[in-house]
Structure formats: C-alpha cells, structure tokens
Amino acid sequence: MYEEDAQLASQDWSLHPLGELPGVDSVTYGIVTPGPHQPAGVPLLQAGDIVGGVVDQSTPRMIDAAVHRRHQRTSLIAGDLVVVLVGRIGDAAVVGVEQHGWNAARSVGVVRFTEAGQQHGISMWLKWWLKMPEARSRYLESSAGSAHSTLTISTLTQLPVPLPPLGFRTRLLRTMRLVERRMVLNTRIAACAMKLADAHFVRCVEENKEAPRPAAVIADVGEVVGGMRRSAAIEDGLPVAWAAPAEVLRHRLAHLDRTDQTTWAPPHAVCAPGTILVAPRPGGVETVVSRIPLVPGRGMLALRVERETDRMWLLHELRSRSKELVSTAQGQQGREMSRKAFSRFTVAWPDSAQVREPFARIAVPLHERANTALEENRVLEALITTEFTEMAEQTKGKR
Known part of the structure; x- marks a missing residue:
C-alpha cells in the first residue's frame, strides 16, 4: 500500500503495463454464457451499451439472478472502468452509481481500482489513454487478421500506460x-x-x-443505394469512412459524424454528407443523416436526396415510421434492408x-x-x- 501511494504521488515519470499500473486492482472480462433474457433479472452490460464514453442505460439485457451470483468477480462497482473488447475495441466508460450491481458480458473488460487509484483518478486517466493513437495502434495491431476486431485481456493487461x-x-x-x-x-x-x-x-x-395527403414512393424522391462490404485497397479507389449497421443502431442522435472503420471504394460509391442511412433492428428501423462522406455497410441502405427541404422531411418521416419500416427488412430475423422493398415504401409527401x-x-x-x-x-x-x-x-x- 505504501509503495502504491508513493508511486501515485511521485514527481518522476514512469511507464507500466496496464495490469501493473499503480492504482489498478484487477483486470478481467465478463460472463461467457449469461443465458437467456430474464425481464425481472439483473442488468447485463454489453459492448453495445458503451456509447460515446458513457453507459447507455435505455434497454439493458437482463440475466437470471442466479447467474449473476455465480459471477461476482464482474459484479460492477461504481468507479470501475468498462472497456469494449469486441468491435469498437478500446472504447471505455466509468461505471456510475446507476450501474452499480450490474454484471458484464464477455465482450466487456472490467478494470477495478484500489482506493488510492480511485482517489488519484486512475480510472479517468485510463479511459482517455485508451483513446490515444499510441494506445489504439498497439491493440489494433494485436487484432490484425481477425474477422472481428478483438482486444484480449492479455493484450489489455500488457498495454503500456504512462504515468x-x-x-x-x-x-x-x-x-x-x-x-x-x-x-x-x-x-x-x-x-x-x-x-x-x-x-x-x-x-x-x-x-x-384534414388536408389531402399526397404520397410518394421513396424511389421517386431520392436515390436508394445498397450497402457494401469493407474492401482492401483497390485501383482508382480511395480510403473513406465505412459505416457498419451497428453504428447507426447504437447512435443516440440523428447525426452520424464519425465511424470506427474505413474502406476503399471508387468515388461513385461514396455518399456525400447529408445522406440518410437506415438500418434494421428487431421491431423497427433506425434512421440517421450522415455528416461526413462515407460508404454504407452491408445490410443497411443509404438514401441520397438533393434538396435539403426534401431531406429534412424524409428524415423525420422515416424516423416517425420506424415500426412500419420493418416490412422493408429481409433475411434471417430481418437483419438486412431490402433495397427493392424500401424503394417501394410509400411516404407522406405534402x-x-x-x-x-x-x-x-x-x-x-x-x-x-x-x-x-x-x-x-x-x-x-x-x-x-x-x-x-x-x-x-x-x-x-x-x-
């Protein structure tokens, strides 16, 4: 304890593996097999619940209380740092009192701190350090070649952290x-x-x-563009932001202003800022408007609209009809947008x-x-x- 206090209060520069950083008590991951959703159970924090550096509490998955009791090592405590281990690896949030007593899924790393570490703000220090290019390059490099970006606990624990x-x-x-x-x-x-x-x-x-309600099909008021898979470097292409459906689904606001990944695409495949993006979820369809040039990912659709007046109306019309738009999804559990069905969808067009x-x-x-x-x-x-x-x-x- 004395040595830890001395290191945290030191006036010298030091560098430590994250798992050995003064103030860090433990580093682990969440429940591998949480079981089915239990409406009256214990909230389970998943990677998708960590958005923009905070925990999204809107619709947490619930697990059986007995499962929660068997995994007390990841029963969350206010002040823990929770880290995304799959997908948007490295994104992190500090657990608040609202999430105290939740548990965590396998896709989430849990960093716990000593009392001295809490007092010295090591949780916030780590949260921001994980955003830094130096840190991101290390754990992205460790994930190279994987089908999905994955940050192992071993890599996270060994990540060099400056103090x-x-x-x-x-x-x-x-x-x-x-x-x-x-x-x-x-x-x-x-x-x-x-x-x-x-x-x-x-x-x-x-x-x-009470007025007449003119209508139009979407294909008559905009250009519907299908999503693409990510691509490596191609001739006559350029690197550009690539929006995965999950990024649209987890976006809490109507604007998409950044993406986690890039792709190579020919210029004609790049959608300009102001493009409407739609992605399906169980029971509805999420709609946002892009603020950056990007390529839509496979499974979602983009809607190019020239006039801002038309774009504004369409954006809010589609947002208001989320549940009806489920009819334009296809595939297993309706996880992909059908370009044909969406193009024929009728919208109010006053x-x-x-x-x-x-x-x-x-x-x-x-x-x-x-x-x-x-x-x-x-x-x-x-x-x-x-x-x-x-x-x-x-x-x-x-x-």
Missing part, C-alpha cells in the same frame, strides 16, 4: 473532468434539439391531417411550399444547433488528444 509526475497528471485530469462535463452538456443540447425537431414534425402532421418548406425552416436550424454541439465535442476531444500526444513526446526521454 507522468503527480502535478502534471493532476492538471490534465482537471481539464479532462471539465471537458467531460461540457461534452455531456453538449450531448444533451443535441438530443433536445432533435426532440424539438421530431416534435415539430408531429405537430406539422397534426395541423395538416405540398412543398405549404408544408415541407415551412417545416424545414424550423427543423434545419435545430439540426444545425445539434451539429454545432457535437462539433464542439469533437474539438474538445481533440484538445485532450493533443495534450496527451505532446505529453508523450516531451517525456519520452524521461522514461
């Missing part, structure tokens, strides 16, 4: 906490803006329900001058406000990344 002098670390942790508070606020602002836009759409539909344009005049600024908030989050995250990178460069000679 700078206490004074420097304390200042950077203070900045991290302020940045995270602002990012949470910005996310709330973006979510409220989207709720207002959705509510305005509902109101607009209600106000015009007069542009009387309905769609007035709606867009209010909806567009709300979307712009949401995007501004999300853009600030990207800048703030880049600020911390830059601080970490400069710190690593300045102190390499002191290790």
Whole structure:
C-alpha cells in the first residue's frame, strides 16, 4: 500500500503495463454464457451499451439472478472502468452509481481500482489513454487478421500506460473532468434539439391531417443505394469512412459524424454528407443523416436526396415510421434492408411550399444547433488528444 501511494504521488515519470499500473486492482472480462433474457433479472452490460464514453442505460439485457451470483468477480462497482473488447475495441466508460450491481458480458473488460487509484483518478486517466493513437495502434495491431476486431485481456493487461509526475497528471485530469462535463452538456443540447425537431414534425402532421395527403414512393424522391462490404485497397479507389449497421443502431442522435472503420471504394460509391442511412433492428428501423462522406455497410441502405427541404422531411418521416419500416427488412430475423422493398415504401409527401418548406425552416436550424454541439465535442476531444500526444513526446526521454 505504501509503495502504491508513493508511486501515485511521485514527481518522476514512469511507464507500466496496464495490469501493473499503480492504482489498478484487477483486470478481467465478463460472463461467457449469461443465458437467456430474464425481464425481472439483473442488468447485463454489453459492448453495445458503451456509447460515446458513457453507459447507455435505455434497454439493458437482463440475466437470471442466479447467474449473476455465480459471477461476482464482474459484479460492477461504481468507479470501475468498462472497456469494449469486441468491435469498437478500446472504447471505455466509468461505471456510475446507476450501474452499480450490474454484471458484464464477455465482450466487456472490467478494470477495478484500489482506493488510492480511485482517489488519484486512475480510472479517468485510463479511459482517455485508451483513446490515444499510441494506445489504439498497439491493440489494433494485436487484432490484425481477425474477422472481428478483438482486444484480449492479455493484450489489455500488457498495454503500456504512462504515468507522468503527480502535478502534471493532476492538471490534465482537471481539464479532462471539465471537458467531460461540457461534452455531456453538449450531448444533451443535441438530443433536445432533435426532440424539438421530431416534435415539430408531429405537430406539422397534426395541423395538416384534414388536408389531402399526397404520397410518394421513396424511389421517386431520392436515390436508394445498397450497402457494401469493407474492401482492401483497390485501383482508382480511395480510403473513406465505412459505416457498419451497428453504428447507426447504437447512435443516440440523428447525426452520424464519425465511424470506427474505413474502406476503399471508387468515388461513385461514396455518399456525400447529408445522406440518410437506415438500418434494421428487431421491431423497427433506425434512421440517421450522415455528416461526413462515407460508404454504407452491408445490410443497411443509404438514401441520397438533393434538396435539403426534401431531406429534412424524409428524415423525420422515416424516423416517425420506424415500426412500419420493418416490412422493408429481409433475411434471417430481418437483419438486412431490402433495397427493392424500401424503394417501394410509400411516404407522406405534402405540398412543398405549404408544408415541407415551412417545416424545414424550423427543423434545419435545430439540426444545425445539434451539429454545432457535437462539433464542439469533437474539438474538445481533440484538445485532450493533443495534450496527451505532446505529453508523450516531451517525456519520452524521461522514461
């Protein structure tokens, strides 16, 4: 204990494997076989529940209490760091009091801290270090050649983690906490803006329900583009963001502004910013609009719409009809969008001058406000990344 306190309070630079970092108590993974969903059971944290550095509590899977009791080593404690081990490897969140007592799935690593580690903010330090290019390159390299990106507990435990002098670390942790508070606020602002836009759409539909309801099929108001598998380098191609269906499904807001992976694609296959993306889930279809050039992944569809007025109406029309759009999915358990069925889907298409344009005049600024908030989050995250990178460069000679 004394040695740990001394290392955490040291004014010297040090480098440690994550599993041996002062303040870390244990590193493990969750339940391999959790069993079927039990509505009255214990919440199970899965990799998909870790979104944007926080835990999404909306629809956790529930497991039998007896299974939970047999796996007490991963019964979560407030302050634990939970790390995605499959897919978006390295994404992490600190467990809050709301998730205290949950359990974790095999796809999630659980890092537990000593009392001294909690006091010195090692959980937040690790959460941000896992985002850094130096850390990501190491665990992505270990996953090269795998069908799915996978971070093993062995690799996570051996990941080198820098521990700078206490004074420097304390200042950077203070900045991290302020940045995270602002990012949470910005996310709330973006979510409220989207709720207002959705509510305005509902109101607009209600106000015009007595008027004639012109309709159109989707293929007549936009170009439907099928998804593609990821591809290695190709002739006359270029690297571009590749959006997997899971990224659309887990996105809590209507804007997709980043992806975890890239692909090579010919220029004509790249969808411009403003493209509507749709992906199926059990019981519904999720709809978002892209903010970056990208290629849609296999199983989902993209809808190119030229006029912003039309795009705004279609986006909210599709969001409001999520359950009806299930009829446009196909394959095992309806996990893929059918381009043919989706193209023939009928949407409300009221007069542009009387309905769609007035709606867009209010909806567009709300979307712009949401995007501004999300853009600030990207800048703030880049600020911390830059601080970490400069710190690593300045102190390499002191290790």
